[in-house]
Amino acid sequence: MGKIKATGLKTLMAAGALSALLIAPVPTAQADDSQIVVFAAASLKNALDAINAACEADVGETAKISYASSSALAKQIEEGAPADVFISADLDWMKYLSDKNLIKADTEEQLLGNRIVLVAPADSTAEARLEKGFDLAGLIGEGRLAMGDVQAVPAGKYGKAALEALDMWGSVEGKLAQAENVRAALKLVATGEAAAGIVYATDAVAEPGVKVIATFPEETHAPIIYPVAQTADSRDEDTPAFLKCLHTGKARKLFEEQGFTVLAPAAN
Structure with a gap:
């Protein structure tokens, strides 16, 4: 078929046409080191756009977020596209990058359920x-x-x-x-x-x-789990702050309003 x-x-x-309007293009040129670049599964768009704005004060900047299928984003990272954070809609595509040492293993965790x-x-x-x-x-x-x-x-x-x-x-x-x-x-x-x-x-x-x-x-079907991790080539020094903000109460509220189940523990 x-x-x-x-x-x-x-x-x-x-x-x-509709996909082109909804999903931001994946960056292929050199990233601006002054801005966090996030590659995220398309299904995260509404929640993550709101969280990005809500976290600006904590992080010190807003992230540039590109949405597409997890498979397309993982392949782009493999090919050298600049990204600081990857949020996949399943464990398989995160493992795909992990097996190639393209993420920082100590930052990977299960963030959401669906x-x-x-x-x-x-x-x-x-x-x-x-x-x-x-x-x-x-x-x-x-x-x-x-x-x-x-x-x-x-x-x-x-x-x-x-x-x-x-x-x-x-x-x-x-x-x-x-x-x-x-x-x-x-x-x-x-x-x-x-x-x-x-x-x-x-x-x-x-x-x-x-x-x-x-x-x-x-x-x-297998459990629907969204893992998140910092990429191995991440350059933005504010990336850890962005990852931490995903665990805050305000982020949890925005994820839950969109119907996600938050799996990650709250930030200290």
Whole structure:
């Protein structure tokens, strides 16, 4: 099954345009040493933008944050893109960098938890039960099921695992619209380009154009954990202060308002 091109030219153009508007480009030139550069999973955008502003007084500066899929960001760091902090939407891509000694091991920790949900356009009357025997393919009908790339994007990998556990994968595999990140998949549903989508619960909170019609049982996929770490090549002296601010009460409040579960201990 191909990626987003399977939905046709209209979907391809919509996904590309919307993704370009939502996700900041990954820096490829030399970074400005006076500003912290953070590479973060796309699903963190709303919460992390708010935290970045709230932490400015504590850190002494605001960070430059680039959002994309964890896989794309990890590969960019591997290729030498300047970044001080990496926040992944799964453990695998953090391990990918750790195995290559591209992060500072003593700074790595599990920061957040999340859930995956099935969403439909806000005006949809669809109802779903995420259990074996439910006809998800029938719910989608002639439409598409939007989700992140199941080979690389964490939300797509979690979604595929859940569908396989519920014996639904075979019936919907041919109906997929795979996107380059979870926010692009979310927009396909919000704009009606897809009949339903699998996204994080936090994404559904951030997008009024969709509604949650079911939540995937946690036992159908690996735990959704967002690790954070300072990169091995980090140059900004304020990076430790930024990492510390992610543990403050104000950061916790902003993460929780977006639906995340905070796993990291509070800052001393």
